[in-house]
Amino acid sequence: MDPLQELRSRLGQLQEQQLLRTRRIVEGPCRPQTTVLGGEGPRPMLAFCSNDYLGLAAHPAVVAGLERGARQLGAGSGASHLISGHHLAHHRLEERLAQLESPHIPGCRALFFGTGYLANIAVLASLADRETEIFSEELNHASLIDGIRMSRARRQVYPHADLATLAARLRASTARRKLIVTDAVFSMDGDLAPLPQLLELAGQHGAWLMVDDAHGFGVLGERGRGSLAHHGLRSEHLVYVGTLGKALGVAGAFVAAHETVIEWLVQRARPYVFSTASPPALAVALEAALDITTGAQGETLRAALAERIARLRAGLAVDPWRLLPSTTAIQPIIIGDNAATMAAAGALQEQGLWVAGIRPPTVPQGSSRLRVTLSAAHAPAQIDQLVAALNALAAQQRDR
Numbered sequence: 001m002d003p004l005q006e007l008r009s010r011l012g013q014l015q016e017q018q019l020l021r022t023r024r025i026v027e028g029p030c031r032p033q034t035t036v037l038g039g040e041g042p043r044p045m046l047a048f049c050s051n052d053y054l055g056l057a058a059h060p061a062v063v064a065g066l067e068r069g070a071r072q073l074g075a076g077s078g079a080s081h082l083i084s085g086h087h088l089a090h091h092r093l094e095e096r097l098a099q100l101e102s103p104h105i106p107g108c109r110a111l112f113f114g115t116g117y118l119a120n121i122a123v124l125a126s127l128a129d130r131e132t133e134i135f136s137e138e139l140n141h142a143s144l145i146d147g148i149r150m151s152r153a154r155r156q157v158y159p160h161a162d163l164a165t166l167a168a169r170l171r172a173s174t175a176r177r178k179l180i181v182t183d184a185v186f187s188m189d190g191d192l193a194p195l196p197q198l199l200e201l202a203g204q205h206g207a208w209l210m211v212d213d214a215h216g217f218g219v220l221g222e223r224g225r226g227s228l229a230h231h232g233l234r235s236e237h238l239v240y241v242g243t244l245g246k247a248l249g250v251a252g253a254f255v256a257a258h259e260t261v262i263e264w265l266v267q268r269a270r271p272y273v274f275s276t277a278s279p280p281a282l283a284v285a286l287e288a289a290l291d292i293t294t295g296a297q298g299e300t301l302r303a304a305l306a307e308r309i310a311r312l313r314a315g316l317a318v319d320p321w322r323l324l325p326s327t328t329a330i331q332p333i334i335i336g337d338n339a340a341t342m343a344a345a346g347a348l349q350e351q352g353l354w355v356a357g358i359r360p361p362t363v364p365q366g367s368s369r370l371r372v373t374l375s376a377a378h379a380p381a382q383i384d385q386l387v388a389a390l391n392a393l394a395a396q397q398r399d400r
């Protein structure tokens, strides 16, 4: 078959299975009240799908940091970090991030990356090799799965939060090097990994514990320092990845680990070595975002977010659908069927409410869902509007 024809037919199959994805074009900054461009022209929408948990993506102080950074440092870094692209702004940001995680990781240093995806594949592909066995949680993010593939390590996927199975597999392993890897907050379910127990297992078996805290850094723990702080952990065998495009509202990620680990990454992590450093102005914007998340304003924003989460959960009555027992800003409602999920998302959209419908392969077959994400930037009345719309849709479902 002609290769173009073949691709067309594969796209056709995706469409038939209700798995075809489309992008919507947003006009203006990331805010709950947003404008979406479409066939019938610009349309106001109330969005419940960003990861901008504290409303920092369009915060004046963060935007001012980006402007100041660009004025003083220009637009681009010019090279990779190991050639000439490692600017003072990057360095200062790294020192500050290392200091934040240092109560949890002795000898802590931090390394700044352009994205969380890149940081995850960099850590896995350089810390693990053919002589490593990686114990990977079933619901881990795609970037972790891809990093494991790149590492060529042996992979053991353990069932979600199943510590007994993980322990048995660790005991049975004869690998020279071992690494346990997990999301700290599961991105599609919103629940927390049992990090204290995982760290204990890692200690018993001489393994690293790599923690992807994309949805925890900035929102969990004292001063928003993330999941290690939330659980009060401390070990030099922790490798922590925090991302900076979600609660921090900008872009990028960092690895925090013992200085020896960081030095190894600088030497050997190909995604670090062979990629242009991100604009130093981003580091200035991120310092402004950290001023907020680690300060008194951060406490206020986190309290507002917690109030929005409680308000949504108290109001929702969505039987026969199932609201997952999440305490975080990620509040999924399981519908199951792909078409029914997209129909529900479509019905909300008709009412100007934007909630992401999530289907396989992002989530397991039969667990398609509406993934509501909340932000401190949502007004209480906006939460109430979503609750009323969801409750009405679920009621229609019950009456069928």
Ligand SMILES: *Cc1c(COP(=O)(O)O)cnc(C)c1O
Residues within 6 Å of the ligand: 114, 115, 116, 117, 118, 120, 141, 143, 183, 187, 212, 214, 215, 243, 244, 245, 252, 253
């Ligand atoms: C978003 C996300 C990433 C990727 O981070 P980016 O900075 O967006 O590339 C990694 N892990 C998890 C769990 C995520 O949700």
